[in-house]
Amino acid sequence: DIQMTQSPSSLSASVGDRVTITCQASQDINNYLNWYQQKTGKAPKLLIYHASILETGVPSRFSGSGSGTDFTLTISSLQPEDIATYYCQQYDNVPRTFGQGTKLEIK
């Protein structure tokens, strides 16, 4: 199975800050990587797929980058509505596997 290691597990930042979350795969996943946002009590929402393609309707302050085994989700200017837990997930192989999540809080 492909292991996905996400960091940090939690993060506190101020409105307007640039926020970066990283995700490392245990092997090359050919950029088959999704990023999700999950707000409390809600289903996950797809933000980015294929490592860097922004899903329709997602604000442009979100971006994804990386290749091979190392990936990054960046929020360029943190907004209060971005409070959520963020997950990376690979879809190169079965079983699909997730990072453990990053809980983002506002200072």
Add this chain to the structure above:
Amino acid sequence: EVQLVESGGGLVQPGRSLRLSCTTSGFTFGDFAMSWFRQAPGKGLEWVTFIRRKAHGGATEYAASVKGRFTISRDDSKSIASLQMNGLKTEDTAMYYCTRGFETPRHWGQGTLVTVSS
């Protein structure tokens, strides 16, 4: 508008069975694979299973933790995906979500809660 609505969750004793349904609308169901994910209380997301569309043989894949106990199926005539869960364990307690697709699931249901407890 694409909609997915899960149902069938509830409280069940260990070892018993439960069948979840995902009723869909707003798209041509037969053109898409369908997946199930779950999330234990306070924990992260876990992929459970997916079923490809019939044009791709309707092939299925399962997480090791449920293989041999859970079965995914689809009824294209009714636009419903189902998850038959047998031999339930306490560690199967989770919110179960169905999604459209198996690579970039952009449409999720609201989830149905399964609690396995004596």
